[in-house]
Amino acid sequence: QSVLTQPPSVSAAPGQKVTISCSGSSSNIGNNYVSWYQQLPGTAPKLLIYDNNKRPSGIPDRFSGSKSGTSATLGITGLQTGDEADYYCGTWDSSLPVFGGGTKLTVL
Amino acid sequence: EVQLVQSGAEVKKPGESLKISCKGYGYSFTNSWIGWVRQMPGKGLEWMGIIYPGDSDTRYSPSFQGQVTISADKSISTAYLQWSSLKASDTAMYYCARPYSGSDWGQGTLVTVSS
Numbered sequence: 001q002s003v004l005t006q007p008p009s010v011s012a013a014p015g016q017k018v019t020i021s022c023s024g025s026s027s028n029i030g031n032n033y034v035s036w037y038q039q040l041p042g043t044a045p046k047l048l049i050y051d052n053n054k055r056p057s058g059i060p061d062r063f064s065g066s067k068s069g070t071s072a073t074l075g076i077t078g079l080q081t082g083d084e085a086d087y088y089c090g091t092w093d094s095s096l097p098v099f100g101g102g103t104k105l106t107v108l
Numbered sequence: 109e110v111q112l113v114q115s116g117a118e119v120k121k122p123g124e125s126l127k128i129s130c131k132g133y134g135y136s137f138t139n140s141w142i143g144w145v146r147q148m149p150g151k152g153l154e155w156m157g158i159i160y161p162g163d164s165d166t167r168y169s170p171s172f173q174g175q176v177t178i179s180a181d182k183s184i185s186t187a188y189l190q191w192s193s194l195k196a197s198d199t200a201m202y203y204c205a206r207p208y209s210g211s212d213w214g215q216g217t218l219v220t221v222s223s
Contacts, residue, residue, distance in 0.1 A: 002152070
């Protein structure tokens with residue numbers, strides 16, 4: 001049971017927009033930056049968003065992140081079939097890194 | 109370019125011991141936290157613990173305290189994850205990663221524990 005709560009699954013059609021939420025508390029999201037990761041089947045996780053809303057080089061601007069209080073949100077616009085993956089939020093809690101439980105994105 | 113290169117897949121029997129490794133390249137291994145992430149089959153990512161090779165300061169996630177040992181040898185830029193007595197429930201993919209970087213991950217080491 002993770003300290004960060006994500007919906008188990010979300011779905012949307014190609015070209016549409018989807019958001020994935022990550023809910024925590026003052027001991028984690030409330031006082032730390034949030035990152036988001038994409039994990040395609042059989043591969044290591046890939047950093048999509050860091051410091052709440054920054055994109056590493058090479059990550060398209062279809063991916064965005066935001067944080068408010070003790071919750072964070074990942075947004076993906078212009079959905080593509082290649083975006084089908086598991087998505088995880090991550091932050092720190094009591095000097096240890098933590099992940100959310102993960103959200104499976106299905107592009108219908 | 110930062111690279112984390114992990115040791116190969118392992119197949120072990122319950123009760124056996126195991127130590128897997130992760131060698132860092134392209135950054136100051138001594139001065140950067142590094143840790144281990146477990147992913148059980150079909151499940152999510154879990155941080156097991158992290159270590160600072162410079163002074164061996166080690167922190168374990170509560171679920172893994174006492175279950176595994178994380179260590180590092182800064183002279184060869186290598187971090188380790190060790191079990192003294194494996195269980196079938198230790199079957200998983202294990203990744204090393206740099207927690208403050210986020211973008212640096214090893215390729216994963218698949219550990220299979222089966223009688």
